[in-house]
Amino acid sequence: xxxxxxxxxxxxxxxxxxxxxxxxxxxxxxxxxxxxxxxxxxxxxxxxxxxxxxxxxxxxxxxxxxxxxxxxxxxxxxxxxxxxxxxxxxxxxxxxxxxxxxxxxxxxxxxxxxxxxxxxxxxxxxxxxxxxxxxxxxxxxxxxxxxxxxxxxxxxxxxxxxxxxxxxxxxxxxxxxxxxxxxxxxxxxxxxxxxxxxxxxxxxxxxxxxxxxxxxxxxxxxxxxxxxxxxxxxxxxxxxxxxxxxxxxxxxxxxxxxxxxxxxxxxxxxxxxxxxxxxxxxxxxxxxxxxxxx
Amino acid sequence: xxxxxxxxxxxxxxxxxxxxxxxxxxxxxxxxxxxxxxxxxxxxxxxxxxxxxxxxxxxxxxxxxxxxxxxxxxxxxxxxxxxxxxxxxxxxxxxxxxxxxxxxxxxxxxxxxxxxxxxxxxxxxxxxxxxxxxxxxxxxxxxxxxxxxxxxxxxxxxxxxxxxxxxxxxxxxxxxxxxxxxxxxxxxxxxxxxxxxxxxxxxxxxxxxxxxxxxxxxxxxxxxxxxxxxxxxxxxxxxxxxxxxxxxxxxxxxxxxx
Ligand SMILES: Nc1ncnc2c1ncn2[C@@H]1O[C@H](COP(=O)(O)OP(=O)(O)OP(=O)(O)O)[C@@H](O)[C@H]1O
Ligand SMILES: [Mg+2]
Numbered sequence: 001x002x003x004x005x006x007x008x009x010x011x012x013x014x015x016x017x018x019x020x021x022x023x024x025x026x027x028x029x030x031x032x033x034x035x036x037x038x039x040x041x042x043x044x045x046x047x048x049x050x051x052x053x054x055x056x057x058x059x060x061x062x063x064x065x066x067x068x069x070x071x072x073x074x075x076x077x078x079x080x081x082x083x084x085x086x087x088x089x090x091x092x093x094x095x096x097x098x099x100x101x102x103x104x105x106x107x108x109x110x111x112x113x114x115x116x117x118x119x120x121x122x123x124x125x126x127x128x129x130x131x132x133x134x135x136x137x138x139x140x141x142x143x144x145x146x147x148x149x150x151x152x153x154x155x156x157x158x159x160x161x162x163x164x165x166x167x168x169x170x171x172x173x174x175x176x177x178x179x180x181x182x183x184x185x186x187x188x189x190x191x192x193x194x195x196x197x198x199x200x201x202x203x204x205x206x207x208x209x210x211x212x213x214x215x216x217x218x219x220x221x222x223x224x225x226x227x228x229x230x231x232x233x234x235x236x237x238x239x240x241x242x243x244x245x246x247x248x249x250x251x252x253x254x255x256x257x258x259x260x261x262x263x264x265x266x267x268x269x270x271x272x273x274x275x276x277x278x279x280x281x282x283x284x285x286x287x288x289x290x291x292x293x294x
Numbered sequence: 295x296x297x298x299x300x301x302x303x304x305x306x307x308x309x310x311x312x313x314x315x316x317x318x319x320x321x322x323x324x325x326x327x328x329x330x331x332x333x334x335x336x337x338x339x340x341x342x343x344x345x346x347x348x349x350x351x352x353x354x355x356x357x358x359x360x361x362x363x364x365x366x367x368x369x370x371x372x373x374x375x376x377x378x379x380x381x382x383x384x385x386x387x388x389x390x391x392x393x394x395x396x397x398x399x400x401x402x403x404x405x406x407x408x409x410x411x412x413x414x415x416x417x418x419x420x421x422x423x424x425x426x427x428x429x430x431x432x433x434x435x436x437x438x439x440x441x442x443x444x445x446x447x448x449x450x451x452x453x454x455x456x457x458x459x460x461x462x463x464x465x466x467x468x469x470x471x472x473x474x475x476x477x478x479x480x481x482x483x484x485x486x487x488x489x490x491x492x493x494x495x496x497x498x499x500x501x502x503x504x505x506x507x508x509x510x511x512x513x514x515x516x517x518x519x520x521x522x523x524x525x526x527x528x529x530x531x532x533x534x535x536x537x538x539x540x541x542x543x544x545x546x547x548x549x550x551x552x
Contacts, residue, residue: 175379178350178372179444180398189395193383 054239063243070244075229080252082224083214086142087256090149091203091210098154098206099199102161107191112162119158127152127213131220140221148217149210156205164198165191204260211253226252297363299480300326300349300371300448305358307344318344319506322358324499326448331474331481335491335531336501337539342484345506346373346450349482363447369399372446376453378437380425386436387412387421393444402445411443414473431462435469442479451483455490467493488535492528500531502538510534 041060049055056062070076104111105119127148134144168191176186218227226249233241305322308315318341326332334342347353349360350373362370372393380389391408393399412418415435425433434454441449454470455463467490474481485491491498495514502509512531 169379171375171377171379172381174352175375177352179393179396179440180369181396182398185396189392190381193381196383 054237057239058243060243062240063247066238066240067244067247070241076244076248079224079226079229080248082222082228083218083226083252086145086149086218086225087207087210087214089142090146090214091153091206093146093150094153094157094206094210095203097150098157098202099161101154102158102199102202103165103187103191103195105158106162106165106168106195119155123155123159127209128216131217135221142222144220145214145217145222145225149213152213153206153210156209157199157202160198160202160205161195164195167198168194204257207260208253208257211256215249298325298361299328299363300324300482301361302345302349303359303361305345305348305360306356307341307348307353308356317505319501322507324508326480326482327496329474329478329480330496331471331483331494333491333495333498334482334484334501335488335495335498335535336484336486336506337503337535338486340501340503340539341506342486342501343452346452346482346484349373349448350450369402369444369446371448371450372441372444373450373452374434374438374441374454376456378425378430378433380428380433380436380440382425385422385424386417386428389425389436390417390439390443392440399444402443407443411439414477415439416469429462430458431466434458434466438470442477447480449479449481451481453485454483456485456487463490470494488528488532492524492531498531500534500538509538 038060045056045059049058067076101115105115106112130148130151131144134147138144138147172190172194173186176190181189214225215227215230218225219231222228226245230242230245233239233245302322302324306320307318309318310316322345324332324334334345336342344353348355349362350371352373364370381392384392387408390411394403394408409418409421412421415438417432417435417439420428420432420436425436428436434457438449438451438454455466458466470481471494473479483494492514495512497514498512499508500510500512501507512527514527
């Protein structure tokens with residue numbers, strides 16, 4: 001009796017300490033990484049930058065002080081909002097074009113043959129190469145930025161969707177036909193749910209691409225956004241603000257990627273095939289499937 | 295004589311493959327009666343699946359005709375494959391109602407039809423389970439329910455128990471007999487298992503390969519299904535099977551009698 005309880009206690013304690021350790025590890029190592037980054041940053045300022053020179057405002061403490069000030073007076077707020085809006089619109093355009101394009105690329109063989117080479121050609125052109133054309137076509141302001149984001153993010157979305165269609169089990173299509181599904185019904189009940197996981201993966205990759213394109217794209221013809229803010233800080237010789245902007249860009253990108261991972265990673269129930277190695281949320285709540293039913 | 299649920303006359307199917315022509319079956323005739331289990335028995339590659347696909351409208355004939363009687367609910371024929379082919383993102387209930395979701399089968403829609411079939415098939419408790427939580431036998435029952443619930447006049451089964459372990463297979467064979475009788479289903483079933491054919495068939499048609507033809511047909515009456523009679527017929531069918539597929543006979547003969 002007593003020994004049994006003791007054994008139980010030992011096991012419990014072991015498990016708790018295991019969890020504790022894994023929490024420690026998952027916090028401690030990233031923290032260590034950050035500490036090293038800060039140390040290198042400081043060391044650079046201390047040993048290679050003359051005190052009082054303009055470069056000394058690149059120091060981390062200056063950067064973080066500027067960050068607090070810019071958040072408090074609302075300056076950053078405006079730029080962050082502008083950037084996020086462009087990401088949403090640009091990614092939306094990319095999805096609206098990329099998903100149907102990917103479905104066609106994966107499902108219609110003649111289309112894939114015809115579009116394949118052209119696709120790989122355009123895809124390899126760095127999105128920013130389009131900048132002059134974008135400005136000629138769309139003028140200044142938000143539209144050329146939307147265009148640049150969309151033309152960069154459309155490929156991961158289209159290719160991931162197309163790969164999903166291509167790897168659909170052909171027998172499912174035969175099943176659909178045997179149940180006399182129309183083409184639309186087949187698309188709605190079999191093809192779309194079957195590729196949904198790949199589409200979500202594509203959207204995640206697209207978001208990362210969009211974020212990377214956003215900052216340089218905002219350096220042209222707009223007067224808001226993180227990219228604009230970087231150039232503006234440079235022009236004002238406000239190098240601490242520039243450091244703050246870089247911190248914000250990195251942090252926001254990280255948060256967006258995590259959010260996308262959370263919301264766009266196919267949950268267990270919605271995945272047709274397991275995308276191995278994809279991080280999954282701890283509790284995989286079933287995605288509502290009702291929309292695919294009667 | 296009443297209209298037949300299914301009649302195939304002079305059916306010929308050829309495949310052309312890089313200049314090489316393969317006649318899968320030729321001038322094949324068969325008739326299926328109301329509420330019977332018609333078993334199509336034949337060695338691998340003789341064209342059984344191709345014939346079923348043609349009947350199901352998933353493939354076309356080069357010559358000949360397939361005549362199907364429309365069911366009360368507009369649907370003439372439904373097919374169940376060797377693999378259950380359940381959609382992994384749908385629950386059992388949703389998988390079973392898949393066909394009813396389609397406009398072409400709206401005639402078979404009925405309140406409570408899905409629940410009723412789940413109960414009939416012993417699947418009620420699994421209604422909210424997902425395919426990866428099912429055993430092979432359960433999955434195949436779901437697959438059958440998905441077809442039956444659309445009320446086809448004729449149900450085609452392509453080796454539905456072929457991928458199951460022997461014990462499950464035997465259980466499901468008995469279960470299928472029960473379901474077929476209680477629901478009055480008309481079934482065409484393909485198999486290369488002589489025991490299964492003799493156990494389930496009201497009629498058993500033996501198909502010979504290259505090109506496929508019905509070489510012999512046995513008729514069973516339900517009353518005469520005593521073990522001794524079945525065993526005797528089984529031996530007869532097995533012998534005939536050995537003649538159309540000599541290379542396959544020994545391994546088949548080694549299987550235990552019913
Ligand atoms: N689409 C196709 N194109 C070319 N040949 C085909 C095609 N479908 C089937 N065949 C050939 O037709 C023949 C009959 O195939 P089928 O699948 O109907 O045989 P089966 O009797 O069902 O065999 P099994 O018992 O192994 O399932 C085989 O030789 C096969 O290679
Ligand atoms: Mg077959």
